[in-house]
Amino acid sequence: MSKAIVIGAGFAGLSAATKLADAGYDVTILEKNATAGGRARVFEEKGFTFDMGPSWYWMPDVFERYFAEFGKSVADYYELVRLDPSYKVIFGPTEEVDLPANLDELKALFESIEQGSAKKLEDFLYESKYKYDVGIGEFVWKPSLSITEFFDYRILSKAISLDLFASFGKHIRKFFSSRRLLQLMEFPILFLGATPKNTPALYSLMNYAEIALGTWYPMGGMHEIVKAMVKLAEEKGVNIKLNEAVKRIEVENKTVQKVITDVGEYEADIVIGAGDYHHIESQLLKETDRNYSEKYWNSRTMAPSSLLFYVGVDRKVDKLTHHNLFFDEDFDIHADEIYTHPKWPSKPLFYVSAPSKTDASVAPEGAENLFILIPIAPDLADGEDVREKYYEIVMERLEKYVGHSIRKHVVYKRSFAVSDFKNDYHSFRGNAYGLANTLLQTAFLKPSLKNKKVKNLFYTGQLTVPGPGVPPSLISGLVVANQVITEFGKSHKELTIA
Template sequence: MKEKILVLGSGFSSMASSCYLAKAGYDVTVLEKNSAIGGRARVFKKQGFKFDMGPTWYWMPDVFERFFNDFGKKPSDYYQLEKLSPAYEVVFDTLKSIVIPDNLSEICEVFEKEEKGSSKYLMEFINAAKSNYEVAIKDLVYRPGESITELITPVTIKRAHQFFRSISKQVRGNIKSQKLIQILEFPVLFLGAKPSDTPSFYNFMNYADFGLGTWHPKGGMFQVVRAMEDLAISLGVKIKTNSEANKIVVKNGTATGVMVNNEFLEADIVLSGADYHHTESLLDTSYRQYSEAYWDKRTFAPSSLLFYVGFDKKLKNVSHHTLFFDTVFDEHAQAIYDHPSWPVKPLFYGSFPSVTDASFAPEGKEAAVFLIPIAPGIEDEPKIRDYYFEQIIDRFEKLTGQEVRSNILFKESYCVKDFIDDYNSYKGNAYGLANTLRQTAFLRPKIKSKKVKNLYFTGQLTVPGPGVPPALISGKIAASLIKNNFNS
C-alpha cells in the first residue's frame, strides 16, 4: 500500500514537492485553506481586469526548466514565455529614468552613458556573479541545510571572503553614481535583506537580472501555478481547497495525521508548505522546535502594502516593471529593518502587465499593481493604507508627467492583516526569512523536524530562502529528504 502524505498549503514549494512525491509513488493530498490554490500567487479579478496578487517577476528561467524537465516536461508545454524588452525601468525624477535593456551589451552602454568607465567594472562584476550563479543555483541551493559541511567545498573555500563582505561594499567600492549603485543593489532585495547585510556571494542575483533577463509568462504568474496543478494532477496528486489544518496529530513522537476542518485525516507523513511558525503552532508545545523568542529574533524579509488598481485609460511613461527610486533608500530600509515603522517617503514598485499582455485589462485600459515594502508586524489600518495610496499616486503623477487620479475605476488594497488572515503569515511578512549571513543554509529552520518523526517543512522560511525559484527548489529538497529518510 502506498504511504499517505498530506501536504499543507498549495504555494510553489508545496506544489513542487507534491509532484516529486507523487512521481516517487506516494499517495499525495494537498490541503489548501483558501478557496483557490497558489498561496501568495493567487489571481484577483474585477471588472474585466486581472492581477497577480503576489509574485510578478519571472527570473531564473533555468530553475523552472529544471523543475519541469524532472518530469519529462518543459515550461512551453504549459505556458508561453516572453522575454521583456526593456527588462524594467527605474525612475529617479520627473521624466528621468534609466531603462534596463534585455541584453548585457546594451546594459553596458546604459551604464557607460551614466558613468564613464563603469561598463568595464560591470562586466567584471557580472562575470563574477555568473560564476557564483553556477556554484549556487546549480549546486549549493539544492542541499538540505542540515550541516555546515554542505557549504564547505573546494570551490566555496576559495570564495569564503565573499560571505564576509557585503554586496553594498562590493558595489560602492567601484561605482560612484548613486543611480547605478541602486540598480546593482536592487536584485538582492529579492533575498529579503538590506544590501549592507547581504553577503557579496549573493551577487549571483545580478547575473539572474542582467545575464538571464526578465521574463513574462503570457497570462501572468498564475499560469505557472496552473501548470504545476496540471502536472500534479497528471501524477495522481489530489488537491482539496477550503481545507484548513487545525492541528497536527502526534502519537508517541510520530506525526499520524492532521485535523482538517475539525475532521481527522490519517497520514504516514505530514509536509507543511504553510508558514513554518504557524505550522508549529498546530503542534502541542512540547513538539515545537523553535520558541517565540527564536522567531522574534529572526530577520524577516519585508511585508508589503499592495494596491490593485484599474485605470480607464492607457498610462504613459511606464514599463511592464517600473521601480520608483525618487527617495532615499537608506531611510526607507531603516524603517523596514532597523526601526520597524511606516516609512516617511518610501520607494515603491509598479507592475503594469497590460503594457505587455492584453489579457490583464479591457482594451484601452490599464491594470496596475503598486507595492510598498514595509516592516512586518507594524500597525495596519484603512486610514494608513489610504494615506500611502494618495502619496504614491501624487508622486506617480509627477514622476510620469500625467494626471491619473480621475481615471481610477477602482482600487483594492492588501497589507499585513491580509497576509496574516489569508496565509497565517508570521507578523504578516510577505517574503519569508531574509537571507542574511546568520540565516543562510544550515542556519535556517530545518526541513526535517527534530522533534516529530515524519513531519517535514518546505517553503520560504526554510532552505534555500525567499522567492519563486527557491520555492521550487525547496519543494524538491523536502521531497528528497522524505524519500531518503522515511521510516529511518
C-alpha cells in the same frame, strides 16, 4: 502505498507534492484558501485580471529544471516573453533609466553614467556567474541540515571568490562608484529582504540572474505558473483539497499519526508543512513537538511586508513600462524605517507593475492594470485610513511622473497589507517575503526543513531553505521531497516508520 500530506498549495507545496507523487506516494495537499498558489493567487474584477503576489519572473533555468524533473518543459504549459526593457527606474519626475535586455546596450548605458564601468560590469558579471553556477546550481539544492554539507572542496576552495562573509554593499563598491549605478545594482537585493550592507556578497548572483538570464513574463500572468504546476501535480495523481484548513497535527511516539482539518482527518506516513512555518509550529503542534520557541522566532530578522494596491484604470497610463521602480526618495531613510526603526515610511520608495503593457488579456481594451507595492516593516497596524493615506502619496507621485491624471480614471481599487497576509496566509508578523537573507540566516542557519523531534514531519517554503522568492520555493519543495525519499525511500509499497 505510503500516504503523504502536504499542508499548503503554494509553489513549495505543489513542488514537494508532485515530486513525492512521482516517487510513488499517495499525496494529498490540504489548502485553506479557495484556490491554489499561496501568495501567487489571482482574481478578476471588471474585466481586469490581477496577480496578487509575485510579479517578477527571474531565473528561467530554475523553472525549466523544475518541469524537466517530470519530463516536461515550460513551453508545455505557458508562453514566456522576455521583457525589453527589463525594467525602468525613476529617480525623479524628469530623470529615468530604462534597463535594456541587450548586454551590449546595457554596457553602453553604464559607460554613459560612469566612465570605465562597461569593463567593470563585465568583470562583475564574470564573478557573479560563478556564484550563480555554484549557488543556484549546487548550494541551494542542499537540505542544509548540517554545516558538514558545505565541507565541499568547491565551496571551501572558493570561499573568497564566493564572498560568503563579505557584504554585498562593500562588494559592489569595488566595481562602481556612481550613485546611480550603485542604486541600479543594489535593486535586486531588495527582493532578498535586507539592506545591501547586511546581505552576503554571494547574492550578487541575483544581478547575474537579472542581467544575463533576463526578466521574463508568462503570458496570461504569473498565475499561469500555478496553473501549470497544479495540472502537472494532478497528472501525477496529487489530490488537492481546497477550502480545508488544518487545525491540528496529531503526534504519538514522536511520529505524526493524523492531520486534523476543519472538515475531517487524514492518516499520514509523511507530513510536509508548506504553509507558514511559525504557524504550523505554534498553532498545529504541541509545544513539546516544536523545533523552535517563540523567543527564537521573535529574534529572527524578517524581510519586509508590503502594502499592495490592485488598480484598474479606464485609460492607458503614459511612460510606464511593465516594471517600474520609483527611487525618487532616499533609499537609506526608507530602509531604516523598515529594518532599524520600524514604522510607516515617511517618504516611501515604491514599485509599479503594469502587465497590460505586455499582455492585453489582463485588462479591458484601452485600459491599464496596475499593481503597486510599497515595502514596509512587518507587524504594522494597517487600518483603512493609513492605507488610503499611502495610496494618495503614491498616486500623487505617479501622476506627477506620467504627466496626467490617473485617480479620476480608476474604476477598480483593492488594497492588501499586513493584516491580510496574516489572515490569508497565517504569515508570521504579516511578512510578505519570509526571513531576510542575512549571513546569520543563510543555509543551515535557517529554520530546519526537518522536525528534530517528530520523525516524519518536514517543512518547506520561504521560512526554511533556501529562502524567499518563487525559484527558491520551487527548489525548496524538491529539496524536502528528496530528503523524504532519502530517509524513507520511494513508495511503491506500504512504508513502516521505525
